Amino acid sequence: MKKKNLLKKGLKLYKRAKEIIPGGNMLLSKRPELFLPGGWPPYFKKAQGCFVWDIDNNKYIDMSLMGVGTNILGYSNKIVDKSVQNVIKTGNLSSLNCVEEVQLAEQLIKIHPWAKMVKFARSGGEANSIAIRIARAASGRDKVAFCGYHGWHDWYLATNLEKKGNLNSHLLPSLKIRGVPQNLRNTIFPFMYNDFKQLKNIVDREKIGVICMEVTRNELPKNNFLQKVRDLASKKGIVLIFDECTSGFRKNFGGIHKYFKVNPDLALFGKALGNGYAITSIIGKKEVMESAQDSFISSTFWTERVGPTAALATLRTMKQTKSWEKIDSNGKFIIKEWSRLAKKYNLDIQIQGLPALCSFSIKSKYSRQYKTLISQEMLKKGFLAGTAIYSTVSHTKEILNKYFYELERIFKLIQSCEDGRNIFDILNYPTAHSTFERLN
Numbered sequence: 001m002k003k004k005n006l007l008k009k010g011l012k013l014y015k016r017a018k019e020i021i022p023g024g025n026m027l028l029s030k031r032p033e034l035f036l037p038g039g040w041p042p043y044f045k046k047a048q049g050c051f052v053w054d055i056d057n058n059k060y061i062d063m064s065l066m067g068v069g070t071n072i073l074g075y076s077n078k079i080v081d082k083s084v085q086n087v088i089k090t091g092n093l094s095s096l097n098c099v100e101e102v103q104l105a106e107q108l109i110k111i112h113p114w115a116k117m118v119k120f121a122r123s124g125g126e127a128n129s130i131a132i133r134i135a136r137a138a139s140g141r142d143k144v145a146f147c148g149y150h151g152w153h154d155w156y157l158a159t160n161l162e163k164k165g166n167l168n169s170h171l172l173p174s175l176k177i178r179g180v181p182q183n184l185r186n187t188i189f190p191f192m193y194n195d196f197k198q199l200k201n202i203v204d205r206e207k208i209g210v211i212c213m214e215v216t217r218n219e220l221p222k223n224n225f226l227q228k229v230r231d232l233a234s235k236k237g238i239v240l241i242f243d244e245c246t247s248g249f250r251k252n253f254g255g256i257h258k259y260f261k262v263n264p265d266l267a268l269f270g271k272a273l274g275n276g277y278a279i280t281s282i283i284g285k286k287e288v289m290e291s292a293q294d295s296f297i298s299s300t301f302w303t304e305r306v307g308p309t310a311a312l313a314t315l316r317t318m319k320q321t322k323s324w325e326k327i328d329s330n331g332k333f334i335i336k337e338w339s340r341l342a343k344k345y346n347l348d349i350q351i352q353g354l355p356a357l358c359s360f361s362i363k364s365k366y367s368r369q370y371k372t373l374i375s376q377e378m379l380k381k382g383f384l385a386g387t388a389i390y391s392t393v394s395h396t397k398e399i400l401n402k403y404f405y406e407l408e409r410i411f412k413l414i415q416s417c418e419d420g421r422n423i424f425d426i427l428n429y430p431t432a433h434s435t436f437e438r439l440n
């Protein structure tokens with residue numbers, strides 16, 4: 001009997017999408033090819049808690065990216081959705097401004113008392129571009145030193161004009177940059193996390209006006225790194241930006257810089273701030289933020305009401321439920337279990353990241369094939385899974401235990417491959433892409 005294709009509608013639609021949308025979709029991280037080319041469900045029709053239903057009516061438990069970090073409170077959170085529904089009933093946008101943007105600004109300042117002013121946008125890349133503009137205006141200098149991932153805009157990608165692989169060590173490798181103006185060469189300089197000496201050399205050599213960095217991603221700060229960066233920036237009149245689009249609200253209520261007790265001049269939030277609704281923010285010291293008045297920064301849809309309304313409800317719910325404690329403890333459990341299984345099956349595992357957004361890789365020349373195998377086999381058991389997990393409050397202990405029960409069988413399979421079995425004999429799909437690749 002012919003095997004039923006469980007993704008018939010989804011794959012057909014994605015095939016068409018690739019003909020009419022360059023790259024097939026809008027966000028690299030949601031390309032099915034990054035998980036299981038030809039086998040990963042491309043489209044969803046419903047999402048609730050940590051469950052996702054694809055358009056072919058298959059139901060999954062999301063043990064992967066959870067909307068790429070957007071939904072700490074789970075998909076379709078009732079409280080957040082209700083506040084949004086109220087806005088829709090009374091009008092999302094008009095010729096006048098919405099009060100929610102002022103209320104949200106007050107909330108963010110209350111959580112981060114060092115900051116006195118706030119602006120809003122709707123994506124993380126935008127928030128970064130706004131912050132860079134404000135910081136350049138405030139410092140009076142154009143050159144930027146950066147560490148980490150900060151979106152798709154010209155100012156950031158320009159670093160690869162200098163050297164093709166400059167971005168390779170900053171989350172997404174092999175990014176292509178055709179169309180980024182050549183004359184941005186020599187305006188942006190990468191440094192490695194925890195390498196203060198490298199940053200200091202750049203600052204001594206170039207007229208740096210801005211340092212833009214993630215507070216932490218895969219590594220924790222060592223040797224007082226964050227404070228040293230802070231001191232250097234203050235000494236040299238450099239504006240320090242902490243991009244917390246991903247790190248915010250995952251370890252504590254607010255930016256993780258609060259946990260490390262180092263304040264920037266500007267901090268950015270995105271992703272989880274609206275629990276799935278588009279809202280990002282730039283908060284900062286008054287003397288720096290005031291520079292926005294001398295630069296035209298303005299956009300129609302930054303005035304709509306769903307984003308700030310969702311953020312207000314998200315912050316309220318996070319505070320009430322102490323969501324950061326739950327996702328941190330989930331993450332610690334996940335890390336412990338990955339380590340235990342790796343040890344049991346004699347696999348060389350590398351685990352990284354904050355507990356609430358941890359990831360692993362199995363050190364082997366077949367590392368990427370093993371990642372592909374995990375997605376393939378976990379899908380059969382009803383899980384969206386790869387090698388990274390964004391933990392949410394909807395991941396219950398029962399769900400985590402179920403995930404590890406299924407994962408154990410795959411670790412065992414991987415062990416057999418490390419012992420000589422041909423991994424390609426058990427992979428039913430091509431190997432997952434590692435990053436940006438042209439699709440056809």
Ligand SMILES: Cc1ncc(COP(=O)(O)O)c(C=O)c1O
Nearest residue numbers: 123124125149150151243245246
């Ligand atoms: C730290 C950081 N900054 C910026 C961005 C870009 O945000 P967006 O994809 O919303 O433009 C991301 C997205 O992953 C991020 O992790």
